[in-house]
Amino acid sequence: MSYTELAKYYSLKVGTITKLVMTGDFTNIVKIGRKNYFRKADVEAWIDSKTIKVVGV
Numbered sequence: 038m039s040y041t042e043l044a045k046y047y048s049l050k051v052g053t054i055t056k057l058v059m060t061g062d063f064t065n066i067v068k069i070g071r072k073n074y075f076r077k078a079d080v081e082a083w084i085d086s087k088t089i090k091v092v093g094v
Contacts, residue, residue, distance in 0.1 A: 039074055040073065040075075043075055043080065063083060064076075064082070064083040
């Protein structure tokens with residue numbers, strides 16, 4: 038997935054994704070030529086790692 042595809046799929050801004058990548062707080066990128074891509078499985082694993090369990094609501 039490209040930055041634009043990822044942003045559209047998860048309703049995020051490209052700038053938000055860029056910031057997460059630059060701070061090292063996001064999944065790894067796959068560089069093909071000059072372009073950067075994300076593996077969907079890696080993104081989903083990153084999202085799963087950010088999931089928190091809410092108790093008592």
